[in-house]
Amino acid sequence: MTIFSYRRASAIFSKEFKHILRDPFTLVMALLLPLLIVLILGNSIEFNIRSINMAYHDADMTQSSRKLVETFDSSNYFQPYLLDRPDDGFDEILAERARAVLIVPPNFEREMMAGRPGAVQVLLDGADNSSIIAITNYLRTINTNAYFKINDIPRAAAPGELTFKSRYMFNPELNSRWFSVPGLSAVIIALVAIMLTTLTICREWERGSMEMLLATPATTLEIIAGKVLPYAILSFIGFILVFIVARAVFGVPFVGSYSVLILGTLLFILGYLAIGLYISVSTHKQDVAIQFAMIVGLLPAVVLSGFIFPVEYMGRAYQIVSDIFPARFYIDISRDQFLKGSSIVDLWGKFVALGVIAAVVLTACLTRFKRTLE
């Protein structure tokens, strides 16, 4: 008996494929899910925050103080609204009506005209993680702009002054879509791959039909290959859909090579299918598998992968945990191929990591599978 028979594996493959086709809900979900998520999230993920609600109180009521508020307003970052009493600022933030409060003291113009730094008070909502960093960055820009506006001088560096000029490479306008959409494809594939495989195999165990499969002459490897391949194809179709949306709808540039991206995608799908398989082989029960699938599928792909939060900022222990999941490496490859276009030689470390993870987990699956039989 051969170790791997193409004929037996393809029989299991076509059985599994018919299962999928017969269940329109799963099929539609598996294909619609990527489209839905990428369309909604591609539109919604925006890190360049505008229109931050800002309450202000102007006790100075001079041209200078008005110009200061105007600078906030015309920056489009802030949406100032008038506050009657300065003491209400705290309550505005407490009741989630404002993210920031600006309080201009009575002698603001007098100080400015006298050449002393005019002091204003700014209260920020420290409980809001999504906006605070952006707000503190904006304040710096607004400060300089307001100074020039109030003193009516054109912007030019004074002698003996240090200035900076920043240039952003690969995403010059800091476009949020260019950043989020290439990462999203990783999250979506991870979800589809892990959810689908985990449960199909568990269902076979639960219903006892796995024993029947095992009683056939098909080997472990053939069963696994036949069962997993249809889901690999589904995941890959999901990837293609996301890619088309990224290019056509969101106009994300693609400067890399298709073969590098596709190779990375296939290795990544293999890794996540293997993880899904491992969960199902070790739990055998759908409800337990669901819990694990959520834990190793959804959240690490979102949180530990660098999809939003940079992995480099995390502590050592967290970086090690994030190394276990393929998502981190794939997101790097995907972003690189979209925006930068490095060659496979530059990215070899990430490819090796993807390959090693997939190989290790697959081997673990095979041994675990055999042990279950004995």
Added chain:
Amino acid sequence: MKKFWGFFKKEIIGLVRDPVLLVAVMVMPAVQLVIYSGAITLEAKNLRLAVDMAPGDVVMEKVYNHAIGSGWFVRADDTARDAVSAVQGGVADVAIIAPTGGLTRNLMRGTGEIQILIDSMNILKAQSIEGYLQGVVLSAANEMGYALPASPIRFDLRILFNPELNTKWFMVPSLIAVLVFLSLLILITISMTKEKETGTIETLMSAPVSKYDIILGKVLPYIVVSFLIMLSILIIGLVVYKIPFVGSAIMMVVGFFVFCVPASGIAILLSNYTKTQQQALLGVVIVAFLSLMLSGAIIPTENMPQLLQYISYINPLSHYAYMVRNIILKGSDIAYFAQQCVVMLVVGGLIWFIAIKKFKTTL
């Protein structure tokens, strides 16, 4: 009432009898809390900095050393030819480039401009890098007696509720809301669908109980379980991460039960359409992922397109996440609390109305 208790007991026994499931349900949220609250940080660290300067450029050297000394930056491998190709080749996240002739000489002759080159593939990193570098350059210039770019308006910054911008303080309240939502959604939907898949739902339906008994018997045990989950992760947050709980415990409890109305409604609604656990899981993932992303817990909602903003207005998770954060960190504004409760109850009522209408008691 007696019938309902029968269901209630059956569900609880079913859960307790399966130790693996019980552990997965009870312990995993706590593990997740620990992992994610530690992993999520936006404070820069380990940014690789490359530099282009001529030897003997004293001011530039000072700037560079200040940057490395700040703890935000580390030296990039100097294998690349120059700073530009270091960023290009991915060896460095950011490069600072002295003007031709050196920064020191330029400053003596007039003004000195440092060029900053930032890899912006990750825009979150890119956004913060400029701010950090400016701070570094300013302090270096200050120390050497050079003039700074004009900023004569002094912003007296006061950051309320989380003065040190501790990321854990941000994340734990949001994570409590997210994990509670996830467990309610998964547990109820899956338990409902499991009855359908194994066919035991037929036994339930042929029994002399109303559909309300069935639904309540399925929902309430998991609300109890989720309440325990919330308590355990809240305690971890307070004890391990020393998050100050400045609000009212009563509001926290009331808020939880109010949130259970829309959350369990969504679960029942979802389970009306699913026949297998695989379908249920896919449904749960879509609902959970989209609710999470449109909740404002991770990504700000202010700039989303109008249509998505409307969704986030009725998204129960969004209201609950803001509410929990408001209670724990800010000390709960009563009017705000009431308003959030009303929204959740109205949305929840609507969801339940549809869910019960669609709930089939016949086969």
